Amino acid sequence: MSIITPAIGPALIGGAMIGLVCGTMWLLHGRVAGIAGIARLALQGPDRVWRLWFLAGLILAGLIARLAWPHELAAGYASLGLVQLIVAGALVGTGTALANGCTSGHGICGLARLSARSLVAVVTFMAVAAITASLVAAVA
Amino acid sequence: MKPVSALFAGLIFGLGLLISGMADPARVLAFLTPLQGWDPALAFVMGGALAVAVPLFALARRRGKALDGGILPDLPRHGVNRALVGGSILFGLGWGLAGICPGPGIVGLALHPMPALAFLVPMAIGLVLGQPRKERAAAKKIH
Numbered sequence: 479m480s481i482i483t484p485a486i487g488p489a490l491i492g493g494a495m496i497g498l499v500c501g502t503m504w505l506l507h508g509r510v511a512g513i514a515g516i517a518r519l520a521l522q523g524p525d526r527v528w529r530l531w532f533l534a535g536l537i538l539a540g541l542i543a544r545l546a547w548p549h550e551l552a553a554g555y556a557s558l559g560l561v562q563l564i565v566a567g568a569l570v571g572t573g574t575a576l577a578n579g580c581t582s583g584h585g586i587c588g589l590a591r592l593s594a595r596s597l598v599a600v601v602t603f604m605a606v607a608a609i610t611a612s613l614v615a616a617v618a
Numbered sequence: 619m620k621p622v623s624a625l626f627a628g629l630i631f632g633l634g635l636l637i638s639g640m641a642d643p644a645r646v647l648a649f650l651t652p653l654q655g656w657d658p659a660l661a662f663v664m665g666g667a668l669a670v671a672v673p674l675f676a677l678a679r680r681r682g683k684a685l686d687g688g689i690l691p692d693l694p695r696h697g698v699n700r701a702l703v704g705g706s707i708l709f710g711l712g713w714g715l716a717g718i719c720p721g722p723g724i725v726g727l728a729l730h731p732m733p734a735l736a737f738l739v740p741m742a743i744g745l746v747l748g749q750p751r752k753e754r755a756a757a758k759k760i761h
Contacts, residue, residue, distance in 0.1 A: 535628020
């Protein structure tokens with residue numbers, strides 16, 4: 479199996495856009511563009527306003543994709559069960575609050591800040607996610 | 619941050635998630651199953667993001683403060699602790715179960731509202747209740 483696939487170009491470009499937002503928000507404003515943290519503080523405060531606008535931007539991106547994209551970019555939602563979604567959501571919310579970061583907060587901002595805590599978090603959640611997804615796929 | 623800058627930042631971030639494939643749980647699960655028809659492409663999302671973010675963070679580190687004159691917050695003083703490892707294990711379980719992390723879940727609200735809400739409501743409850751009590755107290759003191 480080749481590791482070089484046509485999906486790599488879009489993955490790099492989309493990734494660069496995410497990295498640009500993370501790097502710019504830190505350089506300009508000293509803000510960490512970690513989505514779990516932004517969502518938590520948008521709910522709890524302080525400084526809720528800009529965080530709510532950031533989340534609105536995420537939803538706007540989804541709306542643009544829905545109206546303007548030639549093909550479905552989130553098709554996988556259709557094959558997830560209700561219980562699976564609820565349990566996954568509770569685990570993701572609780573886990574990222576406890577660990578103080580998610581894929582973007584630890585995986586991009588934290589690693590770019592050379593944080594040892596983030597490196598431990600990323601290795602841990604990647605390994606656990608791969609084992610979990612592989613077990614679910616084997617059972618299903 | 620001004621509302622318009624925050625909206626624009628979220629928009630670019632969200633489009634990045636969609637273009638890269640991260641917003642599709644099926645693609646994420648294909649990336650997380652290395653022994654069952656592995657799709658390695660999503661590794662390049664983090665690669666592309668770090669290639670751009672690392673130099674910008676390095677520049678900020680050299681300046682010592684943000685360009686708007688504000689402070690660059692320090693990393694937490696406590697190092698690797700149980701909350702970090704335990705929380706990351708819980709997050710990994712949830713991410714591996716459905717292939718959705720927080721950003722793609724919120725972007726998904728516009729594309730598949732009902733399944734996205736079934737994920738996001740428990741996520742929001744977990745975010746509010748899950749924070750370690752000590753850090754919650756410390757955060758209150760700072761602000």
